[in-house]
Amino acid sequence: MHILIIGAAGMVGRKLTAGLLKTGRLAGKDIEKFTLADVIQPSGIDFKGPVETLAIDLSAPGAAVTLAAKRADVIFHLAAIVSGEAEADFDKGYRINLDGTRYLLEAIRQEGIKAPYLPRLVFTSSIGVFGAPFPEAIGDEFALTPLTSYGTQKAICELLLNDYSRKGFVDGIGIRLPTIVIRPGKPNLAASGFFSNILREPLVGQEAILPVSKDVRHWFASPRAAVGFLIHAAEIDTNRLGWRRTLSAPGLSTTVGAEIEALRRVAGEKAVKLIREVPDPKIDKIVEGWPRNFATKRAESLGFVAETSFDEIIRIHIEDELGGKIGG
Amino acid sequence: MHILIIGAAGMVGRKLTAGLLKTGRLAGKDIEKFTLADVIQPSGIDFKGPVETLAIDLSAPGAAVTLAAKRADVIFHLAAIVSGEAEADFDKGYRINLDGTRYLLEAIRQEGIKAPYLPRLVFTSSIGVFGAPFPEAIGDEFALTPLTSYGTQKAICELLLNDYSRKGFVDGIGIRLPTIVIRPGKPNLAASGFFSNILREPLVGQEAILPVSKDVRHWFASPRAAVGFLIHAAEIDTNRLGWRRTLSAPGLSTTVGAEIEALRRVAGEKAVKLIREVPDPKIDKIVEGWPRNFATKRAESLGFVAETSFDEIIRIHIEDELGGKIGG
Numbered sequence: 001m002h003i004l005i006i007g008a009a010g011m012v013g014r015k016l017t018a019g020l021l022k023t024g025r026l027a028g029k030d031i032e033k034f035t036l037a038d039v040i041q042p043s044g045i046d047f048k049g050p051v052e053t054l055a056i057d058l059s060a061p062g063a064a065v066t067l068a069a070k071r072a073d074v075i076f077h078l079a080a081i082v083s084g085e086a087e088a089d090f091d092k093g094y095r096i097n098l099d100g101t102r103y104l105l106e107a108i109r110q111e112g113i114k115a116p117y118l119p120r121l122v123f124t125s126s127i128g129v130f131g132a133p134f135p136e137a138i139g140d141e142f143a144l145t146p147l148t149s150y151g152t153q154k155a156i157c158e159l160l161l162n163d164y165s166r167k168g169f170v171d172g173i174g175i176r177l178p179t180i181v182i183r184p185g186k187p188n189l190a191a192s193g194f195f196s197n198i199l200r201e202p203l204v205g206q207e208a209i210l211p212v213s214k215d216v217r218h219w220f221a222s223p224r225a226a227v228g229f230l231i232h233a234a235e236i237d238t239n240r241l242g243w244r245r246t247l248s249a250p251g252l253s254t255t256v257g258a259e260i261e262a263l264r265r266v267a268g269e270k271a272v273k274l275i276r277e278v279p280d281p282k283i284d285k286i287v288e289g290w291p292r293n294f295a296t297k298r299a300e301s302l303g304f305v306a307e308t309s310f311d312e313i314i315r316i317h318i319e320d321e322l323g324g325k326i327g328g
Numbered sequence: 329m330h331i332l333i334i335g336a337a338g339m340v341g342r343k344l345t346a347g348l349l350k351t352g353r354l355a356g357k358d359i360e361k362f363t364l365a366d367v368i369q370p371s372g373i374d375f376k377g378p379v380e381t382l383a384i385d386l387s388a389p390g391a392a393v394t395l396a397a398k399r400a401d402v403i404f405h406l407a408a409i410v411s412g413e414a415e416a417d418f419d420k421g422y423r424i425n426l427d428g429t430r431y432l433l434e435a436i437r438q439e440g441i442k443a444p445y446l447p448r449l450v451f452t453s454s455i456g457v458f459g460a461p462f463p464e465a466i467g468d469e470f471a472l473t474p475l476t477s478y479g480t481q482k483a484i485c486e487l488l489l490n491d492y493s494r495k496g497f498v499d500g501i502g503i504r505l506p507t508i509v510i511r512p513g514k515p516n517l518a519a520s521g522f523f524s525n526i527l528r529e530p531l532v533g534q535e536a537i538l539p540v541s542k543d544v545r546h547w548f549a550s551p552r553a554a555v556g557f558l559i560h561a562a563e564i565d566t567n568r569l570g571w572r573r574t575l576s577a578p579g580l581s582t583t584v585g586a587e588i589e590a591l592r593r594v595a596g597e598k599a600v601k602l603i604r605e606v607p608d609p610k611i612d613k614i615v616e617g618w619p620r621n622f623a624t625k626r627a628e629s630l631g632f633v634a635e636t637s638f639d640e641i642i643r644i645h646i647e648d649e650l651g652g653k654i655g656g
Contacts, residue, residue, distance in 0.1 A: 090495065141471045144487070145572060152491040156484050159472070163480040167418065244473060
């Protein structure tokens with residue numbers, strides 16, 4: 001089994017690689033080879049078999065052809081520029097997030113014309129394909145109503161993935177990831193960053209800023225759950241999906257207030273005291289258009305599993321990122 | 329007011345042109361100029377002002393730029409290859425139906441960068457963006473679930489139209505047309521052709537073949553209603569749409585059996601006798617995946633109007649195509 005990860009240097013890509021290395025198997029087969037690609041050179045990994053790392057821009061001429069020619073059995077396509085950047089740079093967003101994915105699909109199809117080739121393609125979509133107004137819990141048949149160029153690009157890729165799969169050019173499956181918390185690393189400027197910041201920073205004794213009301217409700221899963229979704233997506237029988245190849249992943253719908261209560265239970269009052277409320281109406285307004293809750297019957301019936309409490313999400317961060325220790 | 333019609337040589341394009349010529353006005357303003365474009369040279373028209381006709385392939389290099397440079401006030405974009413052809417020729421379908429539309433949107437955006445330009449763009453989408461399984465009546469918030477490449481291409485264009493409108497690059501509105509009956513002209517090979525054939529042919533004393541059960545239910549509007557949708561779309565205040573710029577047009581949900589009963593009422597038993605039932609399981613299977621009914625609250629609340637009986641649809645054909653006379 002040869003695995004290609006496009007976007008391997010990103011947070012989810014690195015955790016996915018680590019997860020696959022740990023078991024050494026996927027879909028009941030031994031992993032024999034890794035190809036790791038990203039716009040920046042991915043780090044090497046400690047693996048017994050061959051590993052190829054590639055610094056490659058999927059939207060550049062010939063890049064998708066090069067990657068498809070590797071004829072990997074499973075391709076994880078995680079590469080994208082984020083919402084804020086796609087909104088600020090319209091051309092770049094469409095080039096990377098739409099054209100890049102379309103080139104990949106087309107290169108796989110062309111590879112299959114040369115000689116039979118039908119790889120499993122696991123594509124990461126986003127809850128950004130939905131925008132207000134929507135019901136309190138977004139069901140599996142709700143229209144894609146993006147309010148950002150990023151969400152539009154992901155929604156279009158979902159449609160292409162369906163059509164290329166239906167035509168027998170690829171065995172595609174897309175997963176709409178919830179907002180991932182707790183994101184490791186430094187605070188970043190993403191509008192959604194505070195959902196992670198207000199937990200991650202206090203857990204190491206640092207102050208964090210909360211720019212919205214504690215009543216804000218949102219849809220979450222841990223990095224560990226995200227990796228679980230992608231591996232499960234690579235392994236399930238896609239015939240069970242019909243031609244609707246993208247699923248809203250399960251997650252946890254909770255409020256900022258409940259996040260903070262979980263922090264209190266896991267790390268105590270001292271940690272909670274490090275959260276400073278500095279209301280930012282601009283962020284408030286952005287967050288207003290974001291999904292708050294989902295009804296993910298399809299994904300659940302197909303065996304996808306997420307956390308059921310925020311305490312669990314915090315404990316996963318402490319285990320996976322802090323060596324089991326709350327600092328400060 | 330300068331009007332550009334792309335796809336002007338097609339059935340809807342010709343009827344739209346005729347409709348606009350009749351009133352000479354659109355959105356409360358006099359029409360001063362027509363630009364008529366299609367892959368085949370559109371016929372000239374009898375108009376007091378300037379008329380330019382262009383044989384141009386929207387997907388060819390530079391074509392969209394040429395058309396956008398006309399700086400029309402209202403652009404009707406009706407050009408597409410049909411479902412059957414898009415399914416048979418994958419590359420051509422994506423080139424014409426997706427890339428052509430994207431080039432047009434991008435050319436309009438670039439034109440606006442040179443000097444402020446925000447035309448109303450009326451785009452014809454299709455009920456082909458929906459595929460089974462779906463509820464008996466498809467509502468305004470139902471997911472786009474195409475089961476053809478044509479439907480996929482139209483769905484993607486809807487998403488692009490939303491995003492380009494949201495970003496202020498174009499003032500777009502899309503209309504998902506019902507199946508148009510009675511299509512004038514000769515029987516064609518489209519799988520949906522029989523819905524028109526079984527009425528149009530008997531009305532002029534010709535035999536027609538019915539390949540499906542009389543219980544088959546589908547979603548219809550007349551060519552006259554379709555032109556009405558497009559003109560209304562060019563005239564309404566698009567602020568009322570928010571960022572969901574495409575509407576399922578109203579229509580009439582009825583069975584083949586009810587079509588035939590209407591034919592009996594309008595044209596008598598003699599006409600009905602000309603319908604020969606020759607079941608075709610292949611067409612039956614295709615039709616199974618097609619929408620049967622819609623709940624078009626949004627379009628109705630915005631003033632779009634369709635026929636409410638099949639008798640009316642047949643009478644419109646007799647008035648508009650047969651000079652008021654039932655032949656035979």
